[in-house]
Amino acid sequence: MQIRATNPEDKELRREAILDAAEQLWLAQPDRMSNVAEIASAAGLAKGTVYLYFRSKEELFLAIHERHVNTFFSRMKARANQTGLPMTLDDLFTVNRQFLLDFPAFLPLATLCHGLLERQIPLESAFVFEEHTYAQLEELVQALRHHFPQSTQALMLQSYALFLGLWQLMRPSPLKELMKERSLVCACTDDYLLMLESALKALWSGALMTTETP
Incomplete structure (x- = not known):
């Protein structure tokens, strides 16, 4: 079970991990924007978790x-x-x-x-x-x-x-x-x-x- 980040430091680390994963996917395929499911998978998170940070x-x-x-x-x-x-x-x-x-x-x-x-x-x-x-x-x-x-x-x-x-x-x-x-x-x-x-x-x-x- 994925543990939800609760304190500000953990939330910021998770947010940065999401951004890092999305940026690496972009560098690998700069001709397309990865979808949220792909980004979540690359970050090792559930899709719903990504939506807690980005709409x-x-x-x-x-x-x-x-x-x-x-x-x-x-x-x-x-x-x-x-x-x-x-x-x-x-x-x-x-x-x-x-x-x-x-x-x-x-x-x-x-x-x-x-x-x-x-x-x-x-x-x-x-x-x-x-x-x-x-x-x-x-x-x-x-x-x-x-x-x-x-x-x-x-x-x-x-x-x-x-x-x-x-x-x-x-x-x-x-x-x-x-x-x-x-x-x-x-x-x-x-x-x-x-x-x-x-x-x-x-x-x-x-x-x-x-x-x-x-």
Whole structure:
């Protein structure tokens, strides 16, 4: 018989176990969302237990995405708040790069969740997610301003748009391979991280450039 978690620590551990199981299933089959029964089985739990923590598989996958977002903000703020260690653009890009390497599910799941927020997540739940995200975004902007005074929410949102936009253009797929074979797209590089860093450098260098008044 499965023992029900009752104290907050056990509940949080069980919630994390559910998210871990769903994320591993997603990485194994990124072209489909596993159903609740599959996720419960992978986590070693009853299907009904999963519903105690998440009302739907869509809200469960949004929770995975939120966990990724929280980790990104935590890493970036930790680096920005290091005492006595000025932050450079290279440091900024290093944190970005390592996060994407550590969490390969982030980009495909972020794309999926943007669609879910508009169509399959209850409006109030979607708003709470966005509210938390923007609160963390503002905290990060304030931390980055100690190193980059021109940092803004708009600049961070533009950076995020590059994350997703470049990935959607460059991610491997049978169609992309056919397009390259027939010279329909530039095959100059398949290195997403290299292209992303180049685009981010151009964006941030331009935004942080100080214009002197003649």
